[in-house]
Amino acid sequence: xxxxxxxxxxxxxxxxxxxxxxxxxxxxxxxxxxxxxxxxxxxxxxxxxxxxxxxxxxxxxxxxxxxxxxxxxxxxxxxxxxxxxxxxxxxxxxxxxxxxxxxxxxxxxxxxxxxxxxxxxxxxxxxxxxxxxxxxxxxxxxxxxxxxxxxxxxxxxxxxxxxxxxxxxxxxxxxxxxxxxxxxxxxxxxxxxxxxxxxxxxxxxxxxxxxxxxxxxxxxxxxxxxxxxxxxxxxxxxxxxxxxxxxxxxxxxxxxxxxxxxxxxxxxxxxxxxxxxxxxxxxxxxxxxxxxxxxxxxxxxxxxxxxxxxxxxxxxxxxxxxxxxxxxxxxxxxxxxxxxxxxxxxxxxxxxxxxxxxxxxxxxxxxxxxxxxxxxxxxxxxxxxxxxxxxxxxxxxxxxxxxxxxxxxxxxxxxxxxxxxxxxxxxxxxxxxxxxxxxxxxxxxxxxxxxxxxxxxxxxxxxxxxxxxxxxxxxxxxxxxxxxxxxxxxxxxxxxxxxxxxxxxxxxxxxxxxxxxxxxxxxxxxxxxxxxxxxxxxxxxxxxxxxxxxxxxxxxxxxxxxxxxxxxxxxxxxxxxxxxxxxxxxxxxxxxxxxxxxxxxxxxxxxxxxxxxxxxxxxxxxxxxxxxxxxxxxxxxxxxxxxxxxxxxxxxxxxxxxxxxxxxxxxxxxxxxxxxxxxxxxxxx
Numbered sequence: 001x002x003x004x005x006x007x008x009x010x011x012x013x014x015x016x017x018x019x020x021x022x023x024x025x026x027x028x029x030x031x032x033x034x035x036x037x038x039x040x041x042x043x044x045x046x047x048x049x050x051x052x053x054x055x056x057x058x059x060x061x062x063x064x065x066x067x068x069x070x071x072x073x074x075x076x077x078x079x080x081x082x083x084x085x086x087x088x089x090x091x092x093x094x095x096x097x098x099x100x101x102x103x104x105x106x107x108x109x110x111x112x113x114x115x116x117x118x119x120x121x122x123x124x125x126x127x128x129x130x131x132x133x134x135x136x137x138x139x140x141x142x143x144x145x146x147x148x149x150x151x152x153x154x155x156x157x158x159x160x161x162x163x164x165x166x167x168x169x170x171x172x173x174x175x176x177x178x179x180x181x182x183x184x185x186x187x188x189x190x191x192x193x194x195x196x197x198x199x200x201x202x203x204x205x206x207x208x209x210x211x212x213x214x215x216x217x218x219x220x221x222x223x224x225x226x227x228x229x230x231x232x233x234x235x236x237x238x239x240x241x242x243x244x245x246x247x248x249x250x251x252x253x254x255x256x257x258x259x260x261x262x263x264x265x266x267x268x269x270x271x272x273x274x275x276x277x278x279x280x281x282x283x284x285x286x287x288x289x290x291x292x293x294x295x296x297x298x299x300x301x302x303x304x305x306x307x308x309x310x311x312x313x314x315x316x317x318x319x320x321x322x323x324x325x326x327x328x329x330x331x332x333x334x335x336x337x338x339x340x341x342x343x344x345x346x347x348x349x350x351x352x353x354x355x356x357x358x359x360x361x362x363x364x365x366x367x368x369x370x371x372x373x374x375x376x377x378x379x380x381x382x383x384x385x386x387x388x389x390x391x392x393x394x395x396x397x398x399x400x401x402x403x404x405x406x407x408x409x410x411x412x413x414x415x416x417x418x419x420x421x422x423x424x425x426x427x428x429x430x431x432x433x434x435x436x437x438x439x440x441x442x443x444x445x446x447x448x449x450x451x452x453x454x455x456x457x458x459x460x461x462x463x464x465x466x467x468x469x470x471x472x473x474x475x476x477x478x479x480x481x482x483x484x485x486x487x488x489x490x491x492x493x494x495x496x497x498x499x500x501x502x503x504x505x506x507x508x509x510x511x512x513x514x515x516x517x518x519x520x521x522x523x524x525x526x527x528x529x530x531x532x533x534x535x536x537x538x539x540x541x542x543x544x545x546x547x548x549x550x551x552x553x554x555x556x557x558x559x560x561x562x563x564x565x566x567x568x569x570x571x572x573x574x575x576x577x578x579x580x581x582x583x584x585x586x587x588x589x590x591x592x593x594x595x596x597x598x599x600x601x602x603x604x605x606x607x608x609x610x611x612x613x614x615x616x617x618x619x620x621x622x623x624x625x626x627x628x629x630x631x632x633x634x635x636x637x638x639x640x641x642x643x644x645x646x647x648x649x650x651x652x653x654x655x656x657x658x659x660x661x662x663x664x665x666x667x668x669x670x671x672x673x674x675x676x677x678x679x680x681x682x683x684x685x
Contacts, residue, residue: 002049007042014042014064021067026075029068037061072252079541080521087516087531094531117154124158141166141174148179148200152190160203167204175204181269182230182563185490187553193269193560215275217496219284219571221633223277226566226573228615231273232604233597234559237509238266240593241552253544255522265552266559286573288601288630293579302503302576303627304334305341308484309350311499311572315638318351322485322497324565326507331356331486334503338484353483362447363471365440366393367431372466374425375459378414381407394429418457422448447473489565500569505562506577506598511554519546551593562597571636577601579628605630 004015014036017029035041042053042060053060105111111119143166145151145159166174177200184193201209215223242263249259289307291300304323311321325331335354342352362368370393373386380386381402388398402410409428413421422445426432431441447470451457462470485497511517511534519532521542532543539547566573577598594600606613612621612630619632 002052007036007047007053014060018064018067021071026071026078028072028075033064037065076540076542079537080543083532083538083541083543084530086533091531117152117158120158121154124161141170142176143174144176144178146178148177149181149184149193149196150179150186150189150191151195153192153195154190156192156195156199163204182273182560183493185493185557185560185564187557193556197269197271211272213272213274213276214278216278217570218277218567219279219633219636220277220282221284222286222569222571222573223275223284224617225286225614225632226563227274228617229566229601229604230270230559230563232615233562233600234266234270234273236603237555237559237594237600238264241266241555244551244593245548248539248544248548253539254548255545258545258548262549262552266556269556269559283633283636284571285631285633285635286569287575287632288605289574289576290579290602290628290630291576292626300578300626301337302578304501304503304576305338305352307501307574307576308338308352312350314635316499316636317482318353318484319482320498321501322487322492322495322499322568323501323503324487324489324492324568325502325504326489326561328488330504331488335486351482351484354486355481355483356486361471362440362443362473363466365437365444367434367437367440368444368471369393370429371422371425371431371444372463374410374413374429375421375463377402378410378421379460379463381410414459418448418452418459418462421459443473489561492568493564495568496570497568498570499572499574500565501574501576502565503576505565505575505601506596507558507561508596509555509558509594509600511550517543517546517550519543555593558597575601 002015004013004019005011007013007015010016012030013032017033020027029037040057040061042057043050047053101112143163151159163175177196179196181193181197184191184196187193200206218226245254245259245262248254249256287307289303291302293300308318308321312318323331323334325334335356338352338354342348369389373383373389373393376383376386377390387402390396390402391398391400413424416424426441432438434441447466448462451462451465451470455461513535515534516531517534517538518529519538520529521527522545524542532538532546534547534550538544541547566575577596594603604614607621607630610621612619614632617632619630622629622631
């Protein structure tokens with residue numbers, strides 16, 4: 001008899017695959033099985049049963065091909081059922097929860113803000129001029145909508161009647177829709193960039209929307225680099241995704257119509273890509289820094305500190321520098337690294353102070369937490385956690401108890417009105433002398449005033465309000481503060497910085513595994529939209545079209561993020577990623593989709609021994625210890641600025657003891673005061 005080991009590649013070949021199919025394993029055939037079917041390679045030269053295999057080769061080919069097709073159909077159904085089963089209970093729970101929310105809303109006579117668009121859509125449906133827009137249309141004849149690339153489908157459908165009415169009543173240009181498709185980074189919130197690029201022009205008959213191509217923000221070398229880099233990465237990714245779609249159509253995973261619909265999606269989003277610099281002089285610098293792996297095989301930390309010091313040595317101030325990250329956790333890592341370096345190098349001439357979004361939250365400020373701990377201790381002097389916060393701020397041993405005089409003082413604070421208690425604490429602990437924390441102290445004071453003016457206020461009620469919502473408020477930080485900005489790309493959108501550093505330019509392009517995608521099963525409209533976990537098996541199921549759509553749109557989202565980040569730079573841009581993501585100029589095999597933005601960047605750069613090329617741009621390659629630096633343009637040098645802190649009026653906070661300034665005097669008291677015999681104090685008849 002013929003044994004599976006007699007076939008080409010033995011346990012990995014056609015014989016072993018047939019045996020696994022018989023056991024119910026429906027996996028796709030590997031390359032060895034495919035080679036046996038396509039080239040007739042069924043056995044090796046040393047196979048003892050070659051004649052027996054040759055005698056059944058034709059039947060084996062036809063039978064195995066048929067079984068593979070049947071297995072693919074069964075695998076498709078199995079994957080679909082498994083995906084439905086995974087979230088069936090959660091979907092049912094969501095339905096019940098939604099009904100409960102509607103029930104509570106009806107009882108309380110409230111409407112959740114997320115329902116407003118749905119309500120408007122129902123009111124507008126089927127009406128050319130809905131009554132809800134009649135007065136709006138009469139009052140306003142011209143409309144301009146900014147950031148239109150982030151408009152959702154439902155918002156767009158709600159806008160159409162109003163905008164069409166304005167167009168029909170004016171011969172000019174009553175509607176202006178402003179946006180940039182390449183900066184659409186809020187798809188997770190419903191934003192759909194195809195509305196601006198396709199649906200809006202079609203609705204209003206504008207075949208070629210007007211584009212603003214002049215860049216007034218950045219220096220010439222930065223603009224030209226961005227033009228070349230974005231063009232290269234988008235074309236490379238577009239080609240890779242097209243090959244993936246073609247393969248999916250050939251396998252029958254998706255329809256040919258879907259393949260045509262999604263083909264060239266990346267290129268379509270970047271039609272109007274090239275910008276022209278307003279500043280024509282040869283100025284500006286861009287570097288790509290590829291840092292090596294550590295001894296454990298993991299990437300070392302990005303060379304952020306060295307870059308910051310190099311930039312400041314050329315005359316830039318810390319306030320000129322922005323470090324842009326993909327996630328808040330990355331920003332926290334960079335902030336901790338800089339602050340640790342500052343502590344370890346107190347004599348350094350460079351600035352490492354940072355401003356982060358988290359640092360602007362009042363609840364994160366040490367002085368605010370100290371004041372709150374004092375208030376809590378005034379209510380309960382045995383509160384161990386508050387006592388620890390109190391001791392830490394005053395540089396006392398953490399486990400030290402309150403002194404008797406402090407206990408007495410805090411007990412007296414408890415009896416005072418809220419505002420007076422605050423003033424008393426500020427004076428007692430000389431908090432107004434802590435100039436670096438005055439902004440937070442003022443913000444805390446403003447919160448107390450606002451709280452006291454809007455309700456009955458005492459210390460316990462304020463503590464409760466603070467824990468619920470007050471600690472989440474943010475302060476506005478003055479632009480004069482000389483510190484490095486650390487922010488996410490999303491929050492930096494619309495802003496500009498002289499120097500932009502991107503330390504982690506290696507974020508994933510593909511959707512997060514097991515994330516939920518609301519999907520429609522092909523050929524089954526009765527099922528409706530269903531929450532499906534994004535994973536490989538989704539691409540081999542009835543939800544395959546939404547699998548590939550989500551993959552392509554995720555790539556476009558992440559390309560948009562990259563575009564937004566690099567276009568924030570005015571004078572210098574520094575991109576960093578670890579060597580592990582790929583080598584510059586490395587060829588991509590087959591039609592494998594690029595996994596990270598770093599892979600795409602590495603693919604676009606052609607390198608030599610000391611020269612590099614990016615399209616028509618040329619640059620230089622510098623080999624440094626643990627870092628390979630690729631440079632385009634030339635470093636920007638600023639004259640060293642005078643110390644702006646000298647002579648500046650420092651912020652101050654004045655606190656007063658209200659009890660010493662206000663006295664209550666009753667009429668009867670004049671009989672007992674000195675000067676009672678004065679005629680002016682004689683009781684009136």
